[in-house]
Amino acid sequence: MTDGPGLLAVTIYGIEPRTFAAARLMRRWLTARGVGVVTLAVVPAADRHPFATRSPHLAAWLRARVARGDAVAQHGFHPGVGDPEFRRRHPDDCAQRVLAGRRLMAAVELDAHGFIAPAYRYTPALRMLLLTHFDWFAERHHVQGTHGRLTAETQPLRGPLARVPPSLERAVRRARRSGAPVVRLDISPAVIEVPALTHRLERRLAGACWHDAVTYDGLCDHGRL
Numbered sequence: 001m002t003d004g005p006g007l008l009a010v011t012i013y014g015i016e017p018r019t020f021a022a023a024r025l026m027r028r029w030l031t032a033r034g035v036g037v038v039t040l041a042v043v044p045a046a047d048r049h050p051f052a053t054r055s056p057h058l059a060a061w062l063r064a065r066v067a068r069g070d071a072v073a074q075h076g077f078h079p080g081v082g083d084p085e086f087r088r089r090h091p092d093d094c095a096q097r098v099l100a101g102r103r104l105m106a107a108v109e110l111d112a113h114g115f116i117a118p119a120y121r122y123t124p125a126l127r128m129l130l131l132t133h134f135d136w137f138a139e140r141h142h143v144q145g146t147h148g149r150l151t152a153e154t155q156p157l158r159g160p161l162a163r164v165p166p167s168l169e170r171a172v173r174r175a176r177r178s179g180a181p182v183v184r185l186d187i188s189p190a191v192i193e194v195p196a197l198t199h200r201l202e203r204r205l206a207g208a209c210w211h212d213a214v215t216y217d218g219l220c221d222h223g224r225l
Contacts, residue, residue: 006212007182007183007212007219008035008182008185008210009183009215009216010038010187010213011039011041011116011185011187012030012038012040012188013041013075013116014043014188014189015040015041015042015062015075016043016046016047017047017058018047019189020057020061022190022193023189025189025192026191029192029198030187036212037070037071037213037214037215038213038215039073039114039216040070042062042072042073043076043078043079044074044077044078044100044101044102045077045100045101045104046079052104052107071114071215072110072111073112073114073115073216074112074116075118076117077097077101085118085121086117091123091129094126095129098129098133099133112134113134113136114217115130115134115137115138116138117137120140122139131144135225136216136217138184138216140154141154144225145225146220146225147220149225150182150219150224150225154185155183155186157188157191158188158190182214183210
């Protein structure tokens, strides 16, 4: 083993019927490169319809992935393009959206222990709600659990016009110097559609010096959150 950070927490976000095919390919790509487990962030009603109604195969795939060790998280409810979703809404409306999304996932036997707000846009009321109904929620610079906080900045990878940020290497070096236990990486399913981007991501993963992959649920189970 190397002397780098101990754990790599990868999230594939924005998973819904329209991104299902790309998300599945992205997951296979990560498996082939040794990323054993990831967190799959699911949009419950991206087009204002339950995701499992529009794509039963997506729900079945998610259940199969959970059975193999992946974790599912709730990614908002039905955010629009560039929509922070929760920032300008009344707390009661936020609560209705959050709980409706959780019910949609539970209805197809997916227990989301965690929550990721679109674009990491939270309000104080939303944070309080999430601490009541979820084991953890992820922000840009940390992951908050019911028993603690893990400080670790995420490195987002979007697509199809995105670049792999050179800051990933800097984040790894900072984590190594500070003794931080986790390097976080958030990946859009669209990344798989750009061969040059996946090639660069592969090089970044090879240089990250991580020992094991972990889900955010796993961090909770081991008392990190």
